[in-house]
Amino acid sequence: MIKRLFGCLFLLALALPATAAFDVGQLMTDLAKNKGGKAKFTEKKYISLLDKPVVSSGEMSYTAPDRLEKRTLVPKVETLLLDKDMLSIEREKQKLSINLANQPEALAFVDSIRGTLSGNRAALEKNYALHLSGNADKWVLTLLPSDQKISALVLRITVSGSKSLIRSIEYLQADGDRSVLNMEPIETK
């Protein structure tokens, strides 16, 4: 307990001068304040095989720290729910549940978005090297996979946002295809 308290004080001491310069620690603290919310999203997937990008859109909602729901409405209704380590996908009459604890690569992938949303720096740094640019009002966080198994799937993840809100996430896949997810928060009263 005492040790923890000292740890907190130590972190506080480090954080104080950092208010001047925006850094990963500051961003994570900001993000961690976000306890949840709803957003409209539009996702574009640029795939070399296709002549034009595949576009999907719908709503996302997030409840800190580990519940994320993504409801795609166009082109097909599909619900993806991430609750702790259980990922379930419902599409038409099919329902698929995956325990991510069984799938380290998928878990790393999911942690990129979940870690960013919850401001969990430790979870992000487990699998990615973090690079931050910009300022608190307009920042870009780049995640580079440190594990080869992950980089075989995704080369780079770029998250951008302002303050504690994430505006877009871009995944660059190993085969050169990429997808861009844009989010627009819905104000809830």
Next chain:
Amino acid sequence: MSAAARAFLIWLLASMAGAAVVWNSHFSADMSFFLPARPSAAQQVLVDQLKEGVVTRLLMVAIEGGDAAQRAAVSRQLDGRLEKLPEFVSVQNGQAGNLNADRDFLFRYRYLLSPAVKPERFTVDGLRESIANSVDLLASPAGMMIKPLLPRDPTGEMIELLSGLNAGAQPYVQEGVWASRDGQRAMLLIQSAALGSDTDAQEQAIATIRSEFAESAREAGISDARMVISGPGVFAVKSRETIKDEVSKLSAISTLAIIGVLLFVYRSARLLSLGLLPVVSGALAGIVAVSLVYGTVFGITVGFGAALIGEAVDYSIYYFVQSGRLGAAEWRTRFWPTIRLGVLTSVCGFTALLFSGFPGLAQLGLYSLSGVLTAALVTRFILPALAGNDHPVRDLSHLASPLNAGIRAMQSLRWPVILLTVAATTVLVIDRHELWHPNLSALSTVSAEDTATDMALRADIGAPDSRYMAVITAPDREAALQAAERAGRQLDALVAQGIIGGYDSPARFLPSQAMQAARRASLPAGDELAARLQLAQADSPLAANKLGAFLDEVARAKEQGSITRETLNGTSLSLAVDSLLMQRPDSWSVLLPLRPPAGDKNVEIRIEPVRAALAASDALLIDMKFEFDRLYNDYLDEATLLSLAGFAAIVALLAVTLRSARRLGAVLLPLLLAVILVIAGVHLGGEQLHLMHLIGMLLIVAVGSNYALFFDRAGKENRLDAPTLASMAVANLTTAIGFGTLALSSVPVLHAVGITVGPGAVLALLLAACFSGKDRA
């Protein structure tokens, strides 16, 4: 040749013939003891599943100790070692590599396997729609998985196939191999080549797994690794060990105790061996009769020998003790009729069991019947000749006075006994709904601990628990598969309505030749397909010119041969097909296991709509749990009927012989009271009654009547002399020892008979004394 020599020669020849039969007998300790002799169509499925169903060949293994990485290492080692051995047809531990062969097969034959392959799917509209679907799927989170396949499989047949497969709960994975839900064990699922009913082979397979495990653990360098194994094969092997162990243990206890009693009574090695002669003959005759009639002798039947010894020895005790003073001729006229009547009542009891459809019970009946009858006949016809007139038995008259005092004490207890019986009856009436164990597991030799282990492993590994099945019988393989496809269409509709969660079918991996031909015919020729694809994809983001691989794949599919059972070799799908499609001597049968709706664990399927839907096809719906319960209830109903019939036969026999309602009542009263007191005692002792307790009740009457009859005879002659009294006490003691030994057994069938008949026989004697006439000299 003297009479003695002649008698002995006959006995010797008969015994040698008997020994030869026993030598060639087949002994078994498997489930068939419990399986119906005359099964209904639904029960036949049950029997087949229990004898040769794939489920009976599954062995579940859990590895404990070390850390997760070490357990995974042992799991991989063990998997690698067992996979090479011919005793095992499949070893699964969740390693990804094991599934590659399956995936390759599915992808290669997807146009013959996919239920979506129909002529409409390859029209311009059909292509446009299915390819647009696949493109949409790219937008989904699952899109990353299908992207590499898209150019070769734009219509999404592989997705069609895989979506039908998801068999629900998958085991957890830790360090790349299956693990228990708490993460403390690595799990493997092994299928033996041998049938579950082949106990020898199962024992061998289990021993192999154990030794290979020890090697694997050593190689992985883990000192504290432990292995838990369960499955039907393990149960069969353990049950057999238990039964084998108990048969020798119980027989030894019973024999030694009885020899002790006889030595005390006879004080003569010669009389002892002569006295055991009818017993040995009876035990031998019992096995011979069972072996000749049924072909197979169950271990439990032999275990019943311990009780038979106790009863069969009675006759020689009566002979030696009673004829000592009177001589053989006098004994025959005075005592033999009473003994004969006792033998006949026992025979009535055992004969009733012969008519049981429960094979174990019928065998016990035949075994005891032939044993008792033989022992009595040997006593009557062989023993006097062998023993001659020279068999002075130690004078037992000093026992008479304490025994008489005992009888007088019992007689003074009439009212307390009646009150006790009323109390016992009240208890039984009040608790009548809790008396009986509700299902067949009551008779199972498998211990509660082993059952719990099995359930835990089963839950961790998600092993199939196929309670509901649709069953189809057809004259040949093709007809069977076609029928499975027809039933599948009905079941698909039920899946869509959410009535069932899903089902398995052999036709999923091995479609009928007719279905394969129809699917192949749905595929357009190369040029035609190219032209249609061009039209279909005109406005699509996925241009037709990027789908050259698709055209090649369809062309190849049109030319490649059909899938046969041999095509499946090397994949785990072959097992799935073999377990669901079986060749019978003159037909083929298909099983379609049904799964309850998703999310509902252990919830019952609503039977009625399923039955209605399947009525149109040739499939028969079976609920295994229901069939098991019904089987047990059938056995119980039948056993009730047989017990009543046996009891009625005994009453009729006594009525005809005694020709007096008063005497009949005097003989029956103590027996009925004994039954009530024993059953109440067993119930209050915390045991749930089952079928064998019921049989025990019948045997209390059949065996106990022997003692009541002596009191009846004494009443008629107006005296109960010292040797008769002593012989009754000794005979009762040996019977109580014989049956009482069975009460020590952990085999429920034997235990239940022992715990009822052992005390029941003693009570029958005591109560017969209690209600015997007071005016006796």
